[in-house]
Amino acid sequence: MKKVRIALTGYGNVGQAFARMLTRKKDYIRETFGAEPLITAICTKSRGAAVCPDGIDPERVTDDMFDRSADAMTVIRSGEYDVMAELTPINIMTGQPAADHIRTALLLGKHVITANKGPIAWHYRELRDLAVKQGVQFRYEATVMDGTPVYNLTQETLMGCRITEVSGIFNATTNFILTEMERGVSFEDAVEEGRRQGFVEADPSMDVDGWDAAAKLTALMNVLMDVRITPDQIDRTGIADITKDDIDEAAKAGKRIKLICRGRVEDGRPVGTVKPTLVDRDSLPAIMDATSSYVTIDTDLMGATTVIEEPFEPEIDHTAYGVLSDLLRVLKTCG
C-alpha cells in the first residue's frame, strides 16, 4: 500500500472540508488506487505548522500540535511530502504568497493541487511550464466553479479541441444580489442577506466590483485558451452602479441583468470582458438561480458545451470535492 503524503498550506474552511472528505473516501482510494493518503503537515498563518509523518487525524487537530516558529515555507522547503495542497486565502491582486508556495514545491519535484485562483490568474504559464519540466502534476480544478469539472473536463474529455471562447456567470455573490434586486430588495439588504446566508464576504467589494469574476475569467483563458492575460487587463465593470430603475427597465423590455464574463481572441490578442449585460428572459444566463454558475466552452471541432454548477449544501464541500478530484487524478495519472 503506497503512502501518499499530503502537506496542506492553509487550513481554513476549504482545507478542513477537504481533510474530512479525504477521511470519508479513504477506503475508496485504497481500493481504487492502492494508495493511502496521509495529511502529514498543516500550515496556517495564525498557528504555524503542525507536522506528523504518520499522518494527522483531521478530527483531532489541536493548537498544541503547531510550532509557531515554523510557517508554510518551512514545511514546503522540507520536501517531506508527495503532494502539496495550496489552500491559502486568495490575494486577487498578486496571487501571492500562493505562487511562491507552488513554485517552491514544484522545484522540489512535488505534485501541487490548489483551490487558489490567484496563481492561475497571475502566474499560470510559468508554473505550468515548471511542472512539465519537473515531470509533476499541477492541478487547480477548485479555482473556478468549485468542484465542477471545467479544467479537467477540457483537458481530459475535450482533447484535440481548440478552445475559441469561454463565457459564463462565475460569481455567486453578484448573481445573488441581482436576483434579489429583481425581487424588490435593495442592494444593501441583498448584501446583508447574502452575508447572513454565509456566502457573501464581510467586505464584498472584490465580488461587487467584478474582481473575483475577472480573476476566474483570466484563469480560464490562461489555461483553456493558452493565452497570457492578467486580471488587470480584463475590461471589467461591476454591479455597484446598477439601480432599481435599471432592473425595472430591463424587466419591462422582457430582459434581465446578469454579470457576464467572456473571453476570446481578437486580432491575435486575448480580450476578456466582465460586464453587466441585458439577457433575454428565456436564455440560459437568465434562468441561472441565485448562486448557480455556468461556463460555456466553445471549440473548433464540436461547437459549444455548457456546464452548470447548481447550488449545493454545504457549499464548502463542493469546493473540497474539486480539490479531492485533483488528488484522485494525481493518483490515477502517477499510479
Add this chain to the structure above:
Amino acid sequence: MKKVRIALTGYGNVGQAFARMLTRKKDYIRETFGAEPLITAICTKSRGAAVCPDGIDPERVTDDMFDRSADAMTVIRSGEYDVMAELTPINIMTGQPAADHIRTALLLGKHVITANKGPIAWHYRELRDLAVKQGVQFRYEATVMDGTPVYNLTQETLMGCRITEVSGIFNATTNFILTEMERGVSFEDAVEEGRRQGFVEADPSMDVDGWDAAAKLTALMNVLMDVRITPDQIDRTGIADITKDDIDEAAKAGKRIKLICRGRVEDGRPVGTVKPTLVDRDSLPAIMDATSSYVTIDTDLMGATTVIEEPFEPEIDHTAYGVLSDLLRVLKTCG
C-alpha cells in the same frame, strides 16, 4: 512512431466523418501521443470489407477496394488491428450485431470504441467486464449526446462520486417536433421539416415513441449508476398522443411540454422513465432549443452537474468528435 491500426465496422455518415476528422488531426495525434493512426479496414454491409495494412485514405475509398465475400466478422476475427470502431446502424431492440462485433474484438484483446448505443443499453455489464478482464479499453462516448463528454466526464472528472440520478432531454427529433408544435406547426409538418433539415429519420417512430430516449437513458443508467436495466424496462411514453390542445393548455399555464428522461434507484431497484412532462417556462428543460440536449448528473459528494449540448453544424461532426475523443483517450491511457 507507433502505428495504431483502426478497423471501422460501419462506414456510414459517422464512419466517414470520423475518418475525415482523423485525417485532419493526424499531426496533433503524432505530436501529442507519438502515434500514427491508420484505418486498415473498412467493413460495410452492402460492400463487404476493404483491407489495407498500410492504411486507407478516406478521400480515396472506391468500391473496387471491397471484397464482397468478406464481412465485418471476417475482419474482426482476423485480429489485424489494434482498435475497432463499431459504427454500424443501431438496432434499438437488440443491440446486435454490434454486441457480437464488440465481444469478438474484446476476446481478441483489441480496444473497442463505439457510437452504437444498442450494446450499451442491452449488453453493457458483460462487455465492460470482458474488457476489464482482457485489459483493454472499451469506450462509447458518442452513444449519448454525440461528442459531448458525459461518460468521460463522469469517469475521468467525477471520480469518487456515486451517481444517484441522471435526467435530461436526450432526443433531438422529439424536442424539435414539440418546439415546432408550440409555434403552431402541425405534428406531421414538423416531422417533414425535420426530415428536410436532415436530422429526422425517414421513419421517425423510434424517436417519436421514445425508444431512442429510452435506449440512451438505459445506457446512462447502466454505465454511470452501475445498475442493470434494459430499454424495455423503461416506463416509456412517447409524444405521439400530444395534441395542439395539450400544447396550448400548457402555454396558458405558463408551462411547456418536454420529453424528459429520468433514472434513479428506488428501493434498491433501478427505475427509468421517459415521459412528456410539463415544465416551467423558466426552467432549464424549457429553454432547450429545438435540437439541444442536456443531462443532469446528480452525485453524492457535490450535488448536480448539468452538461448542455448545443446545436452544431454539421451535426455529424459532433458525433465523429465523440468517437475521436475516445480514440485519443485510448492513446493517452495505453501510451
